[in-house]
Amino acid sequence: MDSQRTAGARSGLDLAIVAFVVLGSAVLFTQVELNEWLFARTRELEALQVDEAPAILFVLSTCLSWFAWRRYREARAEVSRRQLAEEQLAALLLENRRLAQQYLQAQEAERKSLARELHDELGQYLNAIKTDAVSIQEQVNGPQASTVSAIIRHIDHLHAVVRDLIRELRPVALDELGLQAALEHYLDQRQQRMPTVHFSVSFEGDLDSLREPLNVTIYRLTQEALTNVSRHARAGHVTIRVARTGSPADVSDAVTFEVTDDGRGAEPGEIRSGLGLIGMRERVEMLGGQWKITTAPDRGFRVFARIPVSEHRSVSP
Template sequence: MESDLDRGSLWGDLLIVALVVLAAAGLFSQIELNEWLFASTRRWEALQVDELPAVLVVLATGLGWFAWRRYRDARAEVRKRQVAEARLEALLLENRRLAQQYLRAQEAERKSLARELHDELGQYLNAIKTDAVSIQDRLDAAQSQAVSAIIRHTDHLHAVVRDLIRELRPVALDELGLQAALEHYLDHCQRRMPRTRMSVTLNGDLDSLGELLNLAIYRLTQEALTNVSRHAQAGHVAVRVSRSGPPVEAADAVTFNISDDGRGADLIQTHAGLGLIGMRERVEMLGGLWRVTTGPGQGFSLFARIPVSIQGAMP
């Protein structure tokens, strides 16, 4: 179907043609173009040059027909392209919806696994340690040393389980909100990277974003700082998470930025890892903007801006 804009353009073009024809008719009636052409071409009567106006009329008619055919074909092609773009947009929306469902299922599975680790394995490790401590005082030196080793191994396993639970599902995120969870995780990262100075800025209301956005920001922070600890060799990392406005604003969005002064990378020669691809897909799935800025020796900067939907802002 033709849009109103297309119809307006068509009638506008026809009006221009009509005005030009009328102006040409008035002009030629004043300068008597036909008489002038007849007088100028009488000497070449044998060559039938005086029939040139008729030939020009036929040529103009043919060119007009040719232009109309091309115009009709072009409009048909534009309509096909519009239909294809509409279908592509629908497919992209469907793909985004499926990706959101997959993410919800993935996070639900992680939450269930973290709960099982905490309730089952964590509790049994505590019980093993409690039993070992209770019998340690009743044993001789050699046996007490063996029990001490059991207690140390239990403490180590308990720390490993605690880290796994933190990676699978941050407890603070469910209990205290995004800001407290980020502060707790960033403090943990600072202890894990004592040689890297970390500056943190958390602005705005970050505790009413909804579960999907909470998890997205937390996972972005996790992945980004994991990359810093593994690859960046940075002396300073700046973390900034801010919300642009109150929840009632239509343009409400969360801005996420992590940058370091490490060795950087050449994204042209180096393919993006699965971590970066997953981060980009997570942001784009929520309708956000994703940008990576880096270069050899120029550090690494990750930027994301994710809109906060009014309907899904509150948990």
């Protein structure tokens, strides 16, 4: 809009300059009597028809004006075409973002219901089988007793697998204990699975009164960032920092999330995005946050996000 106004003002100025130059020339030529002067000079060259030059120049300038007018109209049509294309592109990007957000919400809902099914169905049946096996174990002796013991061990193993799966799908601790406790629990387990990596963890501010989407987002960011560290980084040290800056009444109330490792890093322009980094960015932007990756070969990898706590400042789909 502003650029249109500037272009309009510039055309007006150009027109004023042209009018001023033409008027000035008209006054000047009446003073010096240009035509008489030209006539006197060109009479000797009558054989060359030089006195017809003004008429020819007039035709030339008319043609040039016509040419300029055509170019002007073409340029305007091109600008309109580009504006339309830009508007369509912006609409497509918005639609794309909306779809990505819907996908993440559907994925979260699906995980939640899957975790519930696993817990309520599989978990309960495993419990029932174990109870039966224990009562059989009490009634039998010898080789049969050791077979039943093996069955109980298998059930315990299955139980642990299902529990891990449920935790991965839906962090129950998140609902029951709040974000900080759920993260501490998750990081403890991660540390056990990555014994060669040294974890430095820091939590700052009140992280237990955040709304549900923010809790889930920070939890999922932590999961994906640490999965990436274990898959790609070959790091010796990883720092996880989650901090709430500002108080609930504060407009700058936000949660800062940061995972930094000292691993092999990556060339920023050559990162082949899988779904992990894209999903992380979508989750952050969905809540109106900012997202940044900093990395270089052999200089580690850092993911950073800053998400406003207040719902009103989130990006609407």
